[in-house]
Amino acid sequence: MASPYIDSIVKSGGIPIVIPILNKLSIKKVTDKINGLLLSGGFDISPVLYGEEPFGVGKVDPDRDRFEIEITKYAWRLGIPILAICRGIQVLNVALGGTLKQRIKGIKHFQQAERCQPSHSISIEQGSLFHKIIKQKKLMVNSFHHDAIEKIDHRLKATAWAKDEVVEVLEASDPKKFVLGVQFHPECMYEKYPIFRKIFSCFISVCGRHKSTADKKG
Numbered sequence: 001m002a003s004p005y006i007d008s009i010v011k012s013g014g015i016p017i018v019i020p021i022l023n024k025l026s027i028k029k030v031t032d033k034i035n036g037l038l039l040s041g042g043f044d045i046s047p048v049l050y051g052e053e054p055f056g057v058g059k060v061d062p063d064r065d066r067f068e069i070e071i072t073k074y075a076w077r078l079g080i081p082i083l084a085i086c087r088g089i090q091v092l093n094v095a096l097g098g099t100l101k102q103r104i105k106g107i108k109h110f111q112q113a114e115r116c117q118p119s120h121s122i123s124i125e126q127g128s129l130f131h132k133i134i135k136q137k138k139l140m141v142n143s144f145h146h147d148a149i150e151k152i153d154h155r156l157k158a159t160a161w162a163k164d165e166v167v168e169v170l171e172a173s174d175p176k177k178f179v180l181g182v183q184f185h186p187e188c189m190y191e192k193y194p195i196f197r198k199i200f201s202c203f204i205s206v207c208g209r210h211k212s213t214a215d216k217k218g
């Protein structure tokens with residue numbers, strides 16, 4: 001696990017617990033004890049898992065894919081707050097039955113600049129959860145992805161896009177759920193651009209109010 005994820009959670013007042021690849025039973029046991037789930041970045045998702053052939057995909061780890069899809073489905077069912085970053089937004093979409101577009105064209109979504117540097121703009125839908133967090137309609141973000149969100153299940157909605165219409169933010173259609181997916185890497189922008197801290201502070205404060213299944217059982 002790259003340290004910026006850990007640091008962003010710690011500096012926002014949360015306690016990160018890194019979860020390894022687990023079987024179904026262990027996934028339930030762990031997920032029952034957590035107050036929030038962060039899905040981190042990583043390799044592309046194996047297209048087989050969203051019903052497509054691998055015609056443009058990069059490096060994949062199908063075991064990690066299957067584990068993360070399983071834990072996302074379970075966390076969604078329990079109503080646990082979810083923050084999904086880069087690969088995470090794609091896991092979230094696939095876990096809920098959506099698909100991805102492999103090797104997108106359009107503007108450059110895999111920047112050569114440092115991870116802390118913004119490289120393209122996004123437009124944010126007014127009134128969305130993400131808009132309420134960021135409080136502006138435009139934002140410059142970094143970009144390190146080959147694939148993009150394609151088909152989206154009705155339980156999720158896109159609320160920010162790049163100029164080439166690539167989806168950059170997904171959130172739950174149900175406003176009572178805190179589920180936020182971002183295609184960029186706020187944990188790498190966190191130090192240099194304080195606006196990105198709002199994503200983590202909001203996530204951690206929602207997690208703080210969420211009672212885990214274990215809490216509820218006393």
Ligand code: MN
Nearest residue numbers: 109143162183
């Ligand atoms: Mn991008």
